[in-house]
Amino acid sequence: MYRYDEFDHQLVNERVAQFRGQVARRLSGELTEDEFKPLRLMNGVYLQLHAYMLRVAIPYGTLSSKQLRMLAHIGRKYDRGYGHFTTRQNLQYNWPALKDMPDVLHDLATVEMHAIQTSGNCIRNVTSDQYAGAAKDEIEDPRIVSEIIRQWSTFHPEFSFLPRKFKIAVSGTPDDRAAIRVHDIGIQIVRNGKGKIGYEVYVGGGLGRTPMIGKKIADFVPKEDLLAYLEAVMRVYNMYGRRDNIYKARIKILVHEIGAEEMKRQVDAEFAEIRKTGALHLPAEEVARIQAYFASPAYETLPDESTELNKAVLADPDFANWVKSNIAAHRVPGYAIVNISLKPIGGTPGDCSSDQMDAVADIAEKYSFDELRVTHEQNLTLADVRKKDLPAVHAALKAAGLATANINLITDQxxxxxxxxxxxxxxxxxxxxxxxxxxxxxxxxxxxxxxxxxxxxxxxxxxxxxxxxxxxxxxxxxxxxxxxxxxxxxxxxxxxxxxxxxxxxxxxxxxxxxxxxxxxxxxxxxxxxxxxxxxxxxxxxxxxxxxxxxxx
Amino acid sequence: MAQHSRKGAQFQALTANRLADGIVVYLTADNRWSESLQDADVTEGKEAGEALLGRAQATVDGNIVVEPYLFEVTHNENGIRAASVRETIRQAGPTVRLDLGKQAELPGVHR
Missing domain, CATH: 3.30.413.10 (Sulfite Reductase Hemoprotein, domain 1)
Incomplete structure (x- = not known):
C-alpha cells in the first residue's frame, strides 16, 4: 500500500501543529466558536448529539494492521473503546474531547493517518472498491488512480472552497462495488478497443434530499489526461455551482439543471483550454512510482483447490455457511477474498470495538499481507487470504465475535x-x-x-x-x-x-x-x-x- | 434538523455542550452548568424561556459552553424528562448502548 513521502509527512505534521494551536486558542477564548468551527471541521471534528465526533480518513478504505491497531488504541485511550465504520469507508469516534483532539491527530500522524478531507466543502476522501487488486475481472487496480486523486486534491487551493462537498469514487471492475454512480464524480476504469486503459466519467450522482444518478459525460479519458479532465469538471462546478442555496449547491443540481449534454460541452471546452497549457499532464514516471506501492503482494503458487478448505467445509456447518456468504473469488489461484461482517445479529452496523480492531489487525498481519479494507457497506475485507488458511481465519474471527455469516443477506444492513x-x-x-x-x-x-x-x-x-x-x-x-x-x-x-x-x-x-x-x-x-x-x-x-x- | 422545542411548549429547560469535552449540560437556577437534567432550571412560558437563554450568554462568551438552546420538558414522578425522543436520547445516551451516556442514573428512560 501507499507509504508517505516527505511531503505527506510534512503536510500532516504541520496540520497537527496548526490545529494544536487553534484548539489552545479556542479553549483560552482567543478564538470564538464562529471563528473556530470551520477550523475544527477542516480537521474532521464535528459537534454531535452527545459530544464531539472525530471522523478519520481512510483513503479508499485501505488500512495496514499497524494503522488499525492505532485506531484501536485511540478508541481505548481517548474514546469509549469502540469506533464506527461509515458508508464513506471512514471511521468515526463518538465521544472524544476537544482538548484531546490534537493528541489524537498526533497519534494518527505517527501511522500516516489524519482527518483531512473528512469535512467541509472540499474534495473529500476518495472511495473505491474493497476488492481492489484482488478482484477477478479487474481492469486495473483502482487504488492507483485513487491515490493520485488524493495527492492532487489534498489542500488544492482552487478546490478548498467549493459550493459544497465533493465526493469521488473509483471502480476498476465492471461490477461496481464502490457505488460510483451516486457520487459527484464516478470513475470507471475501462479498456478501449485498442487495449488501452482509460476512464469513463460519470458526474452529478448523489443521494441526500435530491437523489440523482450520475450521467456519463466521457467514454474514454486517456490515463495521462485524468487530472486535467477532473480539473475541468471542478472548474465548471466551481464557476456555475449554486452558492446561494445549500440545498441546490451540489454538482448533481447543476448537471440536472443544465443537462448532461451541456455539462459535457462545458467540461470538454474547459478540458481543451487546460490541455493547451499541458500543465496537468500526468507524468508516466510519477504514475509508475505510485503504481509500485500497489504491486501485487508475494503470492505463492498454489493449486486453486484446497483440500484443507474442502475438509473444513464438510466438517463444520458454521464454517461452511461463512464460506458460502463471506468469501469472494480471488484472481490468483489458491487465494480468496474474506469479508468480515460488522453486522452481528442484533448489533450496530459498522461498530467495532478496540479489541476487535486489534484482533482483525493480528489476523490481517498473519494471513493477508498485513493489510485490510473498509467497505462502503460498513464491513471489513481481507483481500488476499490463502484458501487453506480460511479455517484458521474463521476460527480467529469467531473468537473475536466477528464471524457472522451474512454478507449480502438481509441482516447485512x-x-x-x-x-x-x-x-x-x-x-x-x-x-x-x-x-x-x-x-x-x-x-x-x-x-x-x-x-x-x-x-x-x-x-x-x-x-x-x-x-x-x-x-x-x-x-x-x-x-x-x-x-x-x-x-x-x-x-x-x-x-x-x-x-x-x-x-x-x-x-x-x-x-x-x-x-x-x-x-x-x-x-x-x-x-x-x-x-x-x-x-x-x-x-x-x-x-x-x-x-x-x-x-x- | 430535528426540532428542539415545540412551539407553545409550556415548560422549557436550557441545554448546551461543554466546550472542552462536548458533554451535554443543562443550565441550573444559580447559573451553573450541570450534567444532569434533574438540576436544570425549568421555566414556564415563552418569556421566561427567553430570559433563560439570555442568562446563558455570559457562559458562551466565557467559553464554557457552545450552542445553547431551549427544549421542551415535562415533570412527572420520575423527575424532569425531555419531551422529544431527540432530547431524551441527548439526556440519557444512545438507546443502543445502554452502558454509555448518562442513562445509568435514569433507569427505564429508554423504556
Missing amino acids: IACPGLDYCALANARSIPLAQQISERFSDLNRQHDIGELKINTSGCINACGHHHVGHIGILGVDKKGVEYYQVTLGGAADEKTAIGDIVGPAFTEEQIVDAIETIVTTYLGLRQPGERFIDTYRRTGIEPFKESLYATH
Whole structure:
C-alpha cells in the first residue's frame, strides 16, 4: 500500500501543529466558536448529539494492521473503546474531547493517518472498491488512480472552497462495488478497443434530499489526461455551482439543471483550454512510482483447490455457511477474498470495538499481507487470504465475535448513526436495523431470501444510503415522534437505481412487520433464480403496495 | 434538523455542550452548568424561556459552553424528562448502548 513521502509527512505534521494551536486558542477564548468551527471541521471534528465526533480518513478504505491497531488504541485511550465504520469507508469516534483532539491527530500522524478531507466543502476522501487488486475481472487496480486523486486534491487551493462537498469514487471492475454512480464524480476504469486503459466519467450522482444518478459525460479519458479532465469538471462546478442555496449547491443540481449534454460541452471546452497549457499532464514516471506501492503482494503458487478448505467445509456447518456468504473469488489461484461482517445479529452496523480492531489487525498481519479494507457497506475485507488458511481465519474471527455469516443477506444492513448519535438526525436508524436483524436471524431463512440490501437513514441527508437500498428506510420526525418511510427497488451497483416510495410512513411499532410483509410478498412472487431486486424490477411496486396497505 | 422545542411548549429547560469535552449540560437556577437534567432550571412560558437563554450568554462568551438552546420538558414522578425522543436520547445516551451516556442514573428512560 501507499507509504508517505516527505511531503505527506510534512503536510500532516504541520496540520497537527496548526490545529494544536487553534484548539489552545479556542479553549483560552482567543478564538470564538464562529471563528473556530470551520477550523475544527477542516480537521474532521464535528459537534454531535452527545459530544464531539472525530471522523478519520481512510483513503479508499485501505488500512495496514499497524494503522488499525492505532485506531484501536485511540478508541481505548481517548474514546469509549469502540469506533464506527461509515458508508464513506471512514471511521468515526463518538465521544472524544476537544482538548484531546490534537493528541489524537498526533497519534494518527505517527501511522500516516489524519482527518483531512473528512469535512467541509472540499474534495473529500476518495472511495473505491474493497476488492481492489484482488478482484477477478479487474481492469486495473483502482487504488492507483485513487491515490493520485488524493495527492492532487489534498489542500488544492482552487478546490478548498467549493459550493459544497465533493465526493469521488473509483471502480476498476465492471461490477461496481464502490457505488460510483451516486457520487459527484464516478470513475470507471475501462479498456478501449485498442487495449488501452482509460476512464469513463460519470458526474452529478448523489443521494441526500435530491437523489440523482450520475450521467456519463466521457467514454474514454486517456490515463495521462485524468487530472486535467477532473480539473475541468471542478472548474465548471466551481464557476456555475449554486452558492446561494445549500440545498441546490451540489454538482448533481447543476448537471440536472443544465443537462448532461451541456455539462459535457462545458467540461470538454474547459478540458481543451487546460490541455493547451499541458500543465496537468500526468507524468508516466510519477504514475509508475505510485503504481509500485500497489504491486501485487508475494503470492505463492498454489493449486486453486484446497483440500484443507474442502475438509473444513464438510466438517463444520458454521464454517461452511461463512464460506458460502463471506468469501469472494480471488484472481490468483489458491487465494480468496474474506469479508468480515460488522453486522452481528442484533448489533450496530459498522461498530467495532478496540479489541476487535486489534484482533482483525493480528489476523490481517498473519494471513493477508498485513493489510485490510473498509467497505462502503460498513464491513471489513481481507483481500488476499490463502484458501487453506480460511479455517484458521474463521476460527480467529469467531473468537473475536466477528464471524457472522451474512454478507449480502438481509441482516447485512447499512445504517447511519441516526438519532442515537447524530445532531442532524430526525429518527433512530440503528435500533431498526437491530430489530430487523433479530427478526430475520435464522440463517436458513436468510439464505432462502437470498441477496437483499436494506439501508436505513435517520434523516434526508441519506448517510445510510436508503435511496439505493433494495429496501430503503428513511426516518422522519412528525411532531417529535419517529416515523419511517419505505422505498423499494433501489440499487447502488452497475445497475444503479433510486428506490420508489411505497406509500405513507410507518410507525416504529409497525416498521419491522412492514419489512416482513415486503419480504413475504417477494417470496410469494419470485420466479426461480430471482433475487428480491429482480422480482421487484419484474413486478413493479403495485403488489408490494397492495400487501402493505391492504391490511392497514 | 430535528426540532428542539415545540412551539407553545409550556415548560422549557436550557441545554448546551461543554466546550472542552462536548458533554451535554443543562443550565441550573444559580447559573451553573450541570450534567444532569434533574438540576436544570425549568421555566414556564415563552418569556421566561427567553430570559433563560439570555442568562446563558455570559457562559458562551466565557467559553464554557457552545450552542445553547431551549427544549421542551415535562415533570412527572420520575423527575424532569425531555419531551422529544431527540432530547431524551441527548439526556440519557444512545438507546443502543445502554452502558454509555448518562442513562445509568435514569433507569427505564429508554423504556
